[in-house]
Amino acid sequence: MKRLVWMGIGVAIGIIAFRKISEAQSNLQSNLGPEGLNRAVGRLTDGLYEFADAVRSGMQERETDLRTALGVESQDLARR
Structure with missing residues (x-):
């Protein structure tokens, strides 16, 4: 019966x-x-640009969350 559904x-x-x-x-x-x-x-290129912008902002937001959770500052990374 499951297969039929x-x-x-x-x-x-x-x-x-x-x-x-x-x-x-x-x-x-x-x-x-x-x-x-x-x-x-x-329309295709506009959609691609909008998608890329959404991905970039999501990546930046996630990186900020990770930095906050780990207690890492931007200045610490600049020294290395």
């Missing part, structure tokens, strides 16, 4: 993915041309 979930996910891909493909075909390509690349 998981198989049903897999089929449902496959159908949803197929519909999303078909929708994206039709949108891409309607936006063909230099302007559509420029917009798509611009």
Whole structure:
């Protein structure tokens, strides 16, 4: 019975993915041309920059937390 449930979930996910891909493909075909390509690349690069900024700020926040927890100051690292 468990396998039947998981198989049903897999089929449902496959159908949803197929519909999303078909929708994206039709949108891409309607936006063909230099302007559509420029917009798509611009959105992609904007998303990448936003992701990189989020990663950087998360890293900085985590480093601050670790430094506080360990009692390490920035000046101590500068001497080494």
